[in-house]
Amino acid sequence: MQSLATVFFTGLLTFAANTVDAAxxxxxxxxxxxxMTPIHVELDAVIEAVDAATLAAQTSGRVLSLYYDVNDFVEKDAIILEITSTQQSAAYAAANAQLSSAIAQNNEAQRQWLRLQKLYPQGAVSKGQLDLAETEAKAATSAVKAAKAALVQAKETLDYTIVKAPFSGVVTERHVQLGETISQGQALYSGYSLEHMRAVANVPQRYLDVINNQTLFSLIIDGQNPIQSKDFILFSHADQQSHTFKIRLNLPTERANIYPGSWAKLSFSYGWREQIWIPQSAVLQLNELSAVYLKTAKGFSLNQVRLGERKQQQVQVLSGLQENDQIALSAYQAMLDGEQ
Structure with a gap:
């Protein structure tokens, strides 16, 4: 029993034979x-944000207010979430009071040391009393520094109850609910910045030697005008599964209609090779068959070709034609004329 592929191939040969002299x-x-045209390489790429982050709680408490939700645009330093601050405010007040007490004790210790320094030459105090006053003065100074550090820490913990956006961008996920009790380290919001984008692709190992600092990459997203850039980073290690090398192409800032997760085509050119390009109108597409009407001494014959890239109404011919061959400009017109 013949396979479907054999039957289909036989049918194509019969069709080609019947079209000789038909047009x-x-x-x-x-x-x-x-x-001679540049050798063109095209890769699949994915757009990702350079600045993307998940904000986590740096203190514990209950969610008091949520100011943004998924898909909202947030300006840099805008308040996006508030946490109850009862404990943090109390700790800050205690640290502030401790600092005031340490300052008062330090002032007294410094005055006592100065008094004893004046009395010691007169023999009114002993050397041991002077040394003790000096030690207490230094200890009081250290206590002030420690109280100041504790106040800074308490103030920072209090500030953590108000969460601000680290950059301008879009919220992609909200991890908490209003009124929920959260703990330190718990995720709050995820988002990314629209200002800095990059394209990520995997480069086959065979192209490593042709990529250098002067390589110009072109990126096309959904039919938009190409974005060209030489600002790229090529990783120096290969993926163990695909054996390809990751490349990151940084894109110009503030480009519209570029979103993380979008598919794109990343391309570059190197070297030169001889290529044949013909108008797309000259190609007849019949299921899996690509063919052209080749002019021969006996008329026009349907000639199968293997095609490559397509761009600007032109198509690359990899095999099936030679230089100086003559083909019908409109393959479908040739087919219709041949059927008449």
Whole structure:
């Protein structure tokens, strides 16, 4: 029993044989020519944000207010969440009182040491009393420094009850609910900045030697105008599964309609090679068959070709044609004329 592939291939040969001399000889033709063109490499890429973060709680408490939700745009330093601050405020007040007490004790210790320094030359106090006063003065100074450090820590903990955006961007996820009790380290919000974007792709190992500091990359997203950049980082280690090398291409800032997670095409060119390009109108597409009407001494014959890239109404021919061949400019017109 013949396979489906064999039957299909036989049918294509029969179709090609039946179309010899079918098309009229006065069809408009184009002469096949080759030209030296850059070797073009195209890779699949994904857009990602350079600045993306998940904010976590740096103190414990209950969620008092939520000012933003998913998909909201947030300005830098805007307050996005508030936590109850009863304990933190009390700790700050205690630290402030401790500092005031330490300052008062330090002032008294410094005055006592100065008095004894004046009395010691007169023999009114002993050397031991003077040394003790000096030790107490230094200890009081250290106590003031420790109280100041404790006050700074208490103030910072109090500030942690008001969570601010580290950069301008879009909220992608909210991890807490209003009224929920949270603990230190718990995730609060996730988001990314729209200002700095980059494209990430995997480069096959065979192209490593042709990429250098002068390589110009072009990025196309959903038919938009190409974005060109030489600002890239090529990783120096390969993925163990795919054996490809990751590349990050930094994009110009503040480009509109670029969003993380979007698919894109990343391309670059290197070297030169001889290629044949023909108009797309000259190609007849029949299921899996790509063919052109080749002009011969007996008329037009359907000739199968293997195609490559397509761009600007032109298509690259990898095999099936040679330079100076003549083909019908409109393959479908040739097919219709041949059926008449």
């Amino acid at each position: 009229p000889a006065d069809l408009e033709t184009v002469t096949v020519s080759s030209a």
